[in-house]
Amino acid sequence: MAAEWQCAGDREVLVGLRARISDELKATVHGGDLKLERYEGPAGDRGLLGIAPGDPAWRVHGHPTGMLTGGFAALMLQSLHPLAMAGVQQHSDFRSDPVGRLIGTARFVTTTTFGSLPAAYEAIDLVRRIHTRVNGTAPDGRAYSAADPELLTWVHTAEVSSFLAGHQAYAPRRARLTPAECDAYYRQVAPVAEALGAEKVPGSVREVERYLDGIRPRLCATPAALDSVRFLRGFGRTGRERLVVGVLMNASVGLLPDWARTELGMHRPEAVRRCWDRPRATLVGRTLEWARGPSEILAAAQRRTASPPVDE
Template sequence: MKSYLGWKIDYTVPAGEPAFAAPDSMSWRIFKNPIALAIGGVAAVLLEFADARIRSGVWDHSVFKTDPIGRSQRTGTAAMVGVYGPQSAARRVIQGVTNMHSKVSGMTPSGEAYKALDVELLDWVSATAGFGFLTAYDRFVKPVSYEDKCRFYEEGDQVARLYGAQNPIHSPEDFDAMLAALMPRFEPHPINSEFLDIVKSGKEMRNVPKSLQSSLANASVSILPPKVREVLELGPEYDLSPLARMSLKSLGALAERIPVKGSPPAQAATRLGLPWTFAWKSPKAQQRILQAVPGLESASPAHPPAE
């Protein structure tokens, strides 16, 4: 059981209560992989910080500047609840986050007013999270087909709308269009390199080797759209070496095969009456199991994700 924003999150109860994502969804597949989450989460933050309104809102109204890793982990927990948690718990967490955001407003250093609940900002935050996790999985765990990329984005629609997004992306083209519209606002800032330096230092995650932390940070930069990386002035000092890339891919593939008992996907499977290792099984094996469990919703019974 995990605590977030004062609530106790138990992924094992109530028995049978569905999550917002079906157990054979792309979301269940991607969010179980810690390498994809680590790389994608940092990339999402960098994309958000490219816009001064979001950067100022986070920097001035949260503990990010004093506890960036902890704040990022809490954001990751909120995302995890939206995928694996019972819908009732997910709604409570989302409402809590929205209540906090309702109090966030201010001015950027250039004098532009912002509110955390501005729809344009909520749309972009939702898009960056989806892009980050999906792209990290695609590059460092397993290639994802175009059809499954669209499936992943579509699966996040309901949760994104609960957070206040009004234009959730449903395809890679949707992300590209939103990015193109916001690119003129993007600018470099010392906060980006400060954040990456903290990630690379390993100080905030002492149980993870410093060399791996450095590789994760560089990998996050590597999946940014090239034009964004150029605008943010994240130069060759953040290049990912071939050896580091190979090592991260090996870790990503390993994490894809080894079930973690007690993790959110394992507990969520138990809640739904499935084997706790369900999320780590192949799509074909998942379909066989789901067919034997009456009444359990499938992401797309006729078109399961590709092997």
């Protein structure tokens, strides 16, 4: 009897722990409200990307650990463009409200990937309106605008290449994308950037590599970029949150291209990245996935895409 009570007590502790972690994760990433109405209908709507469960974009954007580590890597990589960084420094509220900024970004990615076509266009229209107000002069004297097609292409390419790197590093080996599927991923996510106003968006691994090689001479770690990375590495409202962010940030360093790590002054040995950072991030990621359970967003989107369209 005592053993049964002990087992029941252990289960109760685990259930409570899982609920606390799940609630905190939902609050931090989604603001506590998943807004499932964006994903549940209309029946048969395949969304902006025109894809379905099992397609590369769903698999990459549906893997939490890859997206968290890839997201941090994307922020660091994007900071190397002086004009993009000037826009963030002069217009973003990421310092005063970093969680709000994370929630906005997460909602945009999930809505444009898994949401219905009307929900995706609503999210894109909102971002386009915001971009019209984000313009100014960078510290080096150059004018910038968040609506600049070239800048939009940079932000998109840095983001999705980091997401893909995170997925390939942290998804189970059997779930990782083949070379052909990696090319398909870039093609599938390009419409989001194009709808925002980007032009000449890379649509394959080779095109992304060529694009990054071509833009490298224009990238550098400005004081603002280095300061933003320091802010990210120390972010956290609680000790537990700072611990998780620290683990994920260290792991994200390993996703960056060698030249980006060098530019940012991140001289973390490969052995440390491979034997210490990656296993710890994998453990943290699996814990978060266990706490979250099956994704309600993906389940709603799967029901929508699998349902026959309603005849008008």
